[in-house]
Amino acid sequence: MMDMELWQPHQIEQDQCLEAQVGPLQLWLRRSGDEIRIATKHRRDIESLVKAVPLHPAAERKPAGLDWSRWVCGSCDQLLLTPVTPDRPVVVRPEVPLKIPPGREALFFVGVPLWVRITAGDANKVQLCEVPSVTLSNIWFGDPMSGDLCYSLRTRARREFSDSKAEPHRAICPVTIRNAAPMQVDIERFCVHVAHLSIYPGTSRLWTGGVQITFKGEAETSPVEYSEKPPTYEEVDKTLSEPRAPVKKRLLIKSLGNFGYFGGA
């Protein structure tokens, strides 16, 4: 199983400063009186993408050059980092659009960047904040009169998850797109409402539940199913975080956008 120390609770002493790294996201947490102060920094070097450093005492008690935020949370001597899904839907745009013939389906493995939820306290947990591990750009999914503000994710839309290195700040989301229409469909972008997904630790990386989108034609809405069970591609023995918004039934929402199709059987 992957190293879970990053996501375990850690004690923090009075006037102590702890440091952690989740991929490109560096975190500093300092306890001062009844306050917890948090500073973050996003690294740009490629080596940082695979780095997972659990909370540990920082080299400096008061690191300089950082923008600190403060939370008053009483006597909180324990901190917990939890990976959670982004707070908005994610529009996945394959670098090379994919064409799915009628009656066929395609499975993609999408690396969804995660947010890190910082919680303080032991028995009475206080959620302090959620920090994105990467800065994602915004994208509008819909038309100019109505739609949803989403995060944009350019991806290679891998067909095999083992092709990519395990990155601690990403969870792999298996997305199956099934073409139930009588014509071929070009997949240029699809929207995943990640709020309905749980996060699970696998043997080598983090996973989300699976998503199945069924394309029924340009004029029809595509039914979307969000799996409430962990994926079976790696061994999973627990859930790291629950969905932000549980799904109670199949959603009929627009998930495929601006796709092209060719007439014919």
Add this chain to the structure above:
Amino acid sequence: MQGMLAIIWSDVFTKNLLGPAIRIAALILIGFPLILTVAAFVGRSTRKKLTPQANMLIRKGIVYFGSILIFLAVLHQSGYKLTALLGAAGIAGIAIGFASQTSVSNIISGLFLISEKPFTVGDIIQVGSTKGTILSIDLLSVKLRTFDNHMIRLPNEMLIKSEVRNITRFPIRRLDIKIGVAYKENVGNVRQVLLDIADKNTFCLDEPEPAVRFVNFGDSALEFLFAVWCVREDYIKLQTKLMQEIKERFDTEGIEIPFPHRTLYAGSVTEPFPIHIVEAQDKQAPERESSKA
């Protein structure tokens, strides 16, 4: 005096006046509270289904209509002939109609605005050169708050007749920036730089995609239209930040934004303009000579 009191007393307690008096009292004491109760009930029932303005109209309509009915009923119980009253009201109505045609037009325009819903409270609209946030949509007028905190009252009739631009109706907006670059610049490079600026700006949406259009060979510059999209709440922040980024990036890349200029030719491309440089001493000597003269 005592005789008059005796007559009034006996009249009150005979069937001639007692019955109507009781009915009038009942109409007033029961009727008005009943109207207000019905208006409040209807208002509560329709609060979630209708806009606040429509809800207000319905409640006021019930109260005014009910009050007029009670008034006519009281007059009828009092023994007045309503036909004469209606006749007088008709004549008065014509006079009042001429006098209040603007107000009536505003009221009718207000009803159309409420039913058509071209804007709601909180929207930012522009009418002519007036721009502001809608504070309220009333029966006679719409109140705006301008960005420099003035209150402007726009008659509904004016809004029905004019072009009204609702700036915040849709969730996303496009920012258009006209940019002119020197003729010596590489068009492809300029386009690439602008798209890169949009890509790096956090307020720009990836889709709808930013666009750079080469629109004109201007008098002084190559003219481009740079169009980017953002959510409506980020419009001002985007405009400020993007303008600054364009200027800084153009300076870094050495892309010139030229001033308007004119190039003069002497009439023959082979011969330059003759230029005579005037020294300071030469300039002062003619001035002294002219002053002596």
